[in-house]
Amino acid sequence: MHKAAALLTSVWLVLSPAALSHAKPVLEQIREFAVREANQGVGVDERYFYAVDNQAIGKYDKKSGTLVKRWQGEKDGPIRHLDGAMLMGGKLYAAHSNYPEWPMTSSLEIWDADTMEHIGTHSFGVNWGSLTWVDFHDGHWWMTFANYDRLLGPGRTPYGHKAATQMIKFTPDFMMAESWVLPTSLLERFEDMSNSGGSWGPDGFLYLTGHDPAELYRMRLPTAGSVLELVDIIPMNVRGQGIAWDRSQPGVIYGIIRATAAERAAGGDHKVTVFTLGNTP
Numbered sequence: 001m002h003k004a005a006a007l008l009t010s011v012w013l014v015l016s017p018a019a020l021s022h023a024k025p026v027l028e029q030i031r032e033f034a035v036r037e038a039n040q041g042v043g044v045d046e047r048y049f050y051a052v053d054n055q056a057i058g059k060y061d062k063k064s065g066t067l068v069k070r071w072q073g074e075k076d077g078p079i080r081h082l083d084g085a086m087l088m089g090g091k092l093y094a095a096h097s098n099y100p101e102w103p104m105t106s107s108l109e110i111w112d113a114d115t116m117e118h119i120g121t122h123s124f125g126v127n128w129g130s131l132t133w134v135d136f137h138d139g140h141w142w143m144t145f146a147n148y149d150r151l152l153g154p155g156r157t158p159y160g161h162k163a164a165t166q167m168i169k170f171t172p173d174f175m176m177a178e179s180w181v182l183p184t185s186l187l188e189r190f191e192d193m194s195n196s197g198g199s200w201g202p203d204g205f206l207y208l209t210g211h212d213p214a215e216l217y218r219m220r221l222p223t224a225g226s227v228l229e230l231v232d233i234i235p236m237n238v239r240g241q242g243i244a245w246d247r248s249q250p251g252v253i254y255g256i257i258r259a260t261a262a263e264r265a266a267g268g269d270h271k272v273t274v275f276t277l278g279n280t281p
Helices: 002-015 184-190 261-265
Strands: 024-034 041-044 048-052 056-061 067-072 081-088 091-097 106-112 118-125 130-137 140-146 166-170 176-181 197-200 206-209 215-220 229-235 252-257 271-280
Touching (some): 024 229, 041 091
Parallel strands (some): 041 081
Antiparallel strands (some): 041 048, 081 091
């Protein structure tokens, strides 16, 4: 009986939530593609990934990395600064703002994912900051409106103050339901920038990125109050910017590496990087 009890206790310790909480998440890179549009963000569906630049989106085959279609905005057109993207129902939704202009305005821009034609928009006007990412989860839209400590705009003042960055939950018809701010421990890692990417993971956690750090932040909603909780910091071969979970391949996440000016001058390009998420005891 004593041996059986000991065995059951050991099994409980291995399988209990308390024991599992000590497992550390780790990313394993499985693919990498050189992609000229991978300057701001990335979206993904069953067959393709979509690399996002300020005024351009490239649609690429997930297996070969071959360019399939490309949308290019007009240099002086209404679309100025695209960021994170997500795919749903045959449509590509991309966060958009007028960064670094003042006052800050934001909109959600919509494309037909098949034809890559721009088919719709929803304007948020001057409200919460610069829209940097969008996702649809649990029957609601989730978006972050970033603010920055970088000195921009009239009088070279902080561009909204990064502490004012907030993630907002919207109803399907874009009515504001709830909102949260980021913890100070996370804001400090962004220096004078802010939260650039976000996507809900298959494990129920929210995952965020900054503007530059090679890190992925596992977050959760608080049980009380208005501050998101930072659960884990996971090293990731990205340079901040947009991320996207592949909903057709649970556990696979896409990110980007924005090439530096020196790398581009030497013939390098931006990259899309692909990872699987696992746990290390």
